[in-house]
Amino acid sequence: MAKVDRIELQKQLDIITPVEYKNGLYFKRDDYYTVCGVKGGKSRSAYQIINNALNNNKNIFVTAGSRMSPQCEIVSTICEKLGLVCHLFMPQGKETSVIKNICQNKNSTIHFVKAGYNNVIISHAQKFAEENNYCYIPFGMECVENIEITKHQVQNIPDNVKRIVIPCGSGMSMISVIKGLNYYRMFDKKVLGVIVGKDPTKTFKRFLQHNLFEIISIDYSFVKSELDYHQTPKVTTINDVDLDIVYESKCIPFLKENDLLWIVGKRL
Numbered sequence: 001m002a003k004v005d006r007i008e009l010q011k012q013l014d015i016i017t018p019v020e021y022k023n024g025l026y027f028k029r030d031d032y033y034t035v036c037g038v039k040g041g042k043s044r045s046a047y048q049i050i051n052n053a054l055n056n057n058k059n060i061f062v063t064a065g066s067r068m069s070p071q072c073e074i075v076s077t078i079c080e081k082l083g084l085v086c087h088l089f090m091p092q093g094k095e096t097s098v099i100k101n102i103c104q105n106k107n108s109t110i111h112f113v114k115a116g117y118n119n120v121i122i123s124h125a126q127k128f129a130e131e132n133n134y135c136y137i138p139f140g141m142e143c144v145e146n147i148e149i150t151k152h153q154v155q156n157i158p159d160n161v162k163r164i165v166i167p168c169g170s171g172m173s174m175i176s177v178i179k180g181l182n183y184y185r186m187f188d189k190k191v192l193g194v195i196v197g198k199d200p201t202k203t204f205k206r207f208l209q210h211n212l213f214e215i216i217s218i219d220y221s222f223v224k225s226e227l228d229y230h231q232t233p234k235v236t237t238i239n240d241v242d243l244d245i246v247y248e249s250k251c252i253p254f255l256k257e258n259d260l261l262w263i264v265g266k267r268l
Helices: 003-012 041-055 070-082 097-103 118-132 144-156 172-183 201-209 248-254
Strands: 019-022 025-029 060-064 085-091 108-113 163-168 190-195 219-224 260-263
Touching: 041 070, 041 144, 041 172, 060 070, 060 118, 070 085, 070 097, 070 108, 085 118, 097 108, 108 118, 144 172, 163 172, 163 248, 172 190, 172 201, 190 248, 248 260
Parallel strands: 025 260, 060 085, 085 108, 163 190, 163 260, 190 219
Antiparallel strands: 019 025
16 A cells, blocks of 8 residues: 555544434444444554554564454454455354455465464464564554554543443453543543453453553443353344444443443444
C-alpha cells in the first residue's frame, strides 16, 4: 500500500464513533469504526499495532485465537488489504465461518495447533514470532497500544449516562474505557463488565491495578454471563440493534434504563 494511504488510515484512528439513543438505552457504536474493510474497536487496535510495526521496519505479523476469533479474521483482513503476510495460530477442529473467510486471503497462513488451550496456542505463536523476528499481535489485543488508542472513545458519552455495560472477554476494551473515563475525569460514571470466558483478574492487575503513577477513581465491577463462551443467547437484538452473538448479546440481561451498552464490534 502506498505511503499516502497509510497516512490517511492513520488519521481515521482519531475518529470518535457515535453514541445512539434508542428506547431508553444508549449504544456506543464502536462497531461502526472501519479500517481496511473491517469494523469495530478491535480493528482500530489491530491497525495501530500493525502501523507501528511497519514504522519500525517489521512487515510480517503473527497472532493467535480461537476458531471463532474475530481477532484472527481482523488481522488477516487488514494484512490482506495492505499486502502484508500474516501467520495465524488456531486450534484444530471444525471449520467455522471465520476460518472460511481467512482462507480467502492469499497472504494468510493458518497454523493449526493440536491442543485447544489458549495458553498453548499463544505460546506457539509467540515462539514462532520470536524465532523469525516477526511482529506478534497479542492475544486479546493485550497491549498498551490498544488502551492508548481506545481510551479517547469515551469523550462523547452523554452526561446523563451513569453506567456503562460492556462485554469482558480479554478485558482490554473494558480497561480502555475505565482508563478513558479516568483520563477525562468522568468520575460520575460506573462500568459493569459482563464476563464472557476467562477470568479477567490477571489482566486487570497487569494493566490497571499495578500502575503506581495513576490513581484509578472509576467505580467498576463484574458480573459473569450465565452462558458459556460457545453458547448463543436466545435474544441477540435489543431496540433494533443486532449484537454480536458471543459477546454483546450476553449483556442484554443486565441492561437497565439509561445504561450505555458499549458495542466493541460484531463478527464479520
